[in-house]
Amino acid sequence: MLRQAGASKLRERIIALVIAGAIGVFCHRILTERSDVVLVCLLLFGACVLWLCGSEKFAPGIRRGYERNSVFVHLWSSIMVVAVALSLRADPFALHLLSTALIFAAVSAALNLQFGFCGVLNFSAAGFFGLGAYTAALLSPLGLDGTIVLLAAGVVAGMTGFLLALPIVRTRGHYAAVITIAFGIMFRNLLEVTDAVGGPQGLKVDGLSFFGYRLNENLGIYSCSFFFNYVLVSLALLAAFVFVMRRIDGSFVGIGFDSIRLDETTAACFGLDIWRWKLSAFTMGNAMLAIVGALYGSMLGYVAPSNFSFSDSLIFVSIIILGGIGSVWGGVIAAVIVVLLSEKLQPIQEYRFLIFSTLVVLVLLFRPQGLMRRPLREFSQET
């Protein structure tokens, strides 16, 4: 019996290896492909596979296998990302794309905490993301260590979000969303008229350095672009976020968030202080947004108000809708799709957002729960 279980676990792990390998090779191909025809074919193929994997028929099996081998899958997918990054080491643009995708995936995790879990809509995600980037820019002349800069960005955004949340937790639904929209627009306008932060031109950001190791220096070995460093750091942040999200989802806190999202009155009648829970989710999500925002600003080398506009917030929100609201891995996949699509469709310029919007509408029409529906909790293995 035990042996059988071991054998099936081994089989599942081999399948996971093959799948992760295939995804890695696929992403590598997309990142490096120059021919438009091949690219379109690859994208169509990927879309079909994704659609199948998220379907009612295959998703439960995949999910069960994933839950049983989660540590292994996380480890292996991280290795896969590093392997892809290594194979692209001499191509700064591809590495930059990869790192952006990872950062956007981390953004989707933060938004899923706020909206997907607790039901607090945040239409100023780009604002908090930008707040982090600007914090990094303002701190960069001081030459502080990267960990301190990231933490400072998190604290600044957390506190700003806390103040903004005071009116938000007093309102419900749409009204709260309108307040966040107002903040997102105000933030950008404020940046544009404040000369101390560079006005419309923005600010220069020095690269972060961690424990004396400077991210913006090329590695001496293998003709590696310095963007490789950013891939590693953004991967680490994403991994940390996914870890935190999964832990929250699998605890009483996740159950409390779900209850508040679905029915505030009932949740309050069972002892949950709604405003306190919402405030925690909102503050924590904003801190996460700012931390990856600081990394993003440092990677770009400059920050400008136009990078953090309301339409960027909308793209962030559409990422979690595309991936499946509350689905951590769905958000990761959708982030990769959004980043790759919008960059790889550069040749058709203004039509790419048309294609992207069509994609979102199609998903909402044919699979309203998103590409990967968020699974129900199941703790049957823990007892």
Next chain:
Amino acid sequence: MLQAVQGVELVRQRGMIEPSADITIRTCHLSKSFGGIQALDDLSLEIPKGAVYGLIGPNGSGKTTLFNVLTGIYAPSNGRIEFDGRDLTSLGPPAIYRSGIARTFQRSRLNLALSVFDNVVLGHVAARSAGLIQGVLKIGVGKRDIPDAVNKVRSLLAVFDDGLPERLWERVDLLPMIDRRRIEICRALVGDPKVLLLDEPSAGMTHDETDRLMDDILSYKRHHPELTVVVIEHEMAVIEKITSICAVLNFGKLLAEGSYREVAAHPLVQEAYLGAT
């Protein structure tokens, strides 16, 4: 009005409520008005500890409003609520729940998209609010959070139905009405409340189902003699079967109080509710 209060006094004098009995919930001159409508009108009730206390009255007589005021969903316009000697009047729903009053709703308010476990354990989450962070980090006491809760929910569900513990991870909207009602009651019981408020537990169920549910509640009550149950019911057979005392409300006022038989025989009650001329 004067007559009604006299009626209450009459019943009291017959010794249904012993003056020495422990009172758990006491409302003093409680009023609640919505605009021009007086939903509760100078209502003074004393609910003895450990009793099964019935609330009856015609539609719109203020029974559910009383529950909503007791659980803090509405603030009373006037009057006071005491619970085990503590003043609850100005507290909100979360604090009132944590002090030991749990309720079910007239129309099922389960989170249909969540599993049976997620729904029931909600009543348990607030009780453990001190260790929530440990639960996320899975350190210290937090390690046992989920497994302990699963066991607790399983054994509680088993009191009401043998099949329910097997369906712990299923979505609630796949279950029949009777199971949903059981789940709602378990959600209210899982935090070990001192007072359970049941708002029309028989609504939408067949006669046999209601019977079984009441038996299960009584059997739970036998194991928890200190639990006080307040039940709103239209089904007179249910009131007769499970309550030791009941109160009749009409237009937000207390019309009569006593055992079911006494209350049912009361002329004012017959006039207002049971339809005698």
